Amino acid sequence: MNRQEEPVELINENGLRIDGRRLDEFRPIKMKVGVLDKADGSAYVEQGKNRILIAVYGPREAHPKHIALPHRAVLRCRYHMAPFSTPERKSPAPSRREQELSKVIREALEPAVLSEYYPRTTIDLFIEVLQSDGGTRCAGITGASLALADAGIPMRGLVAATAVGKIAGQIALDLSDAEDKQGEADMPVAIMPKSNVVTLIQMDGGLTHEEFERGFDIAVKTCHTIHEQQKAVLKERYLAIKEEVEGKSESTKGEEE
């Protein structure tokens, strides 16, 4: 199969993008935590056609033992794309891109995790991209910090991520796969909104200094918006647990009476 993609107009005469978004609009993100039974923490993220599942195991005993550190937990991260996640089948063996992304995603989350609380352990983070549509590392990071929180791992704050890019000569927020492929630049940014510090920034393409500054500010601002949503998702989860627990205790009370 070799589908040659037709070049399409990235921005139409009304200033709207292929999927009808404005330049400064990101694709709605659907997030859910506690989606896996066995994992200590988990999250599922949908954005555009992106479907990403994240699991956290740990803090748990380090295996093999020599990988442990005496003063902190070792954070391990695997970003992986399913063979069916892309238009053409992707080999399940980790590509160089996936290995690089595993590293930068780990480094994007390291500053958030209070790893010094769990010496000699590992905290393992698995990000599985089930379907990809541009911006998977950002959605993965956003979801991973939720999964870490869901695992009850103490953190300095959540990490939120989004990308800005350049399409048809204009700065645009959160590029989709098609926009990334035909666009002129892509710049993923992750921040810890609570302290407003940058934990990941990458870029490829071509941006002037002025375009970089403008795009970077938009990305940082958007991360704060995503952060509000992350907090709401977590709160909802804990409220559900609370209701479940209270519901149970009430019913047992009823039995006692």
Add this chain to the structure above:
Amino acid sequence: MSSTPHLPPVATIAQKTVVDMLAVGKRVDDRGLNDFREMKLEIGPIERACGSALINLGKTKVMVGVKVEEGEPFPDTPDEGVLTVNAELVPLASPSFEPGPPNENAIELARVVDRGIRESKAIDVKQLCVQPKRKVFVVFVDVYVLDHDGNLIDASSIASLAALLSAKMNEYEVENGEVIYRPELRTLPIQNHPVAVTLAKIGRSLVVDPSLDEEQVMSARLTVVSDKDGRICAMQKGGAEALSVEEVKQGVAIALSRAPEIRSRIMEAVKT
């Protein structure tokens, strides 16, 4: 899977010296915060390569070899030559390097160098097409780290550009899809000159071109690759800690201001 690295033990006093001196605006080797170490570029030390360069950046030594071979294009770019960058952290270069397939650090190094060359369109890949869909030239850029004293990204990026600029391949003709080489030599179609500038965050300072002593105490690093027109073509943050929004902007501005001088040094070395 990427793991929190086990850092080699470094004497506390050595770490403290770097940090304490920077707190009063000084670097252990007396450089200014935005200064590169002394740079020496040797062009063409490897005769068997199409192009090669050996860079000494302070005590860091990186050799880059360029080879050009015939190969197949990627299906989505049927009329474009192919660029392949690989980096080897050769075990003789550092006690922390081990034999084996490239680890995440080697992969990251290669991919950042690759992005700079690719995204700045340094190579006019259309000119490397022999027969669309069937045959193109593949440019292999092999980064070989020989002595690791910090800032491998910049050293590799500088040496890669120098090796590409000085690379020569045989003149050729195409007959029935076959390449017939002639004895005369030609240069590669290089049309842009990307330069990486890396900054390390140590304490509250940002320093350009960190040495290994500095890398061992840095909390994060930021690499900015810019092209000959001053456009940013690649960026990469590394390290386990964060940078403030201001530090990122400041780092980009510093990197953009330092790149032209490095670029002219490369061009000068390649000319002679």
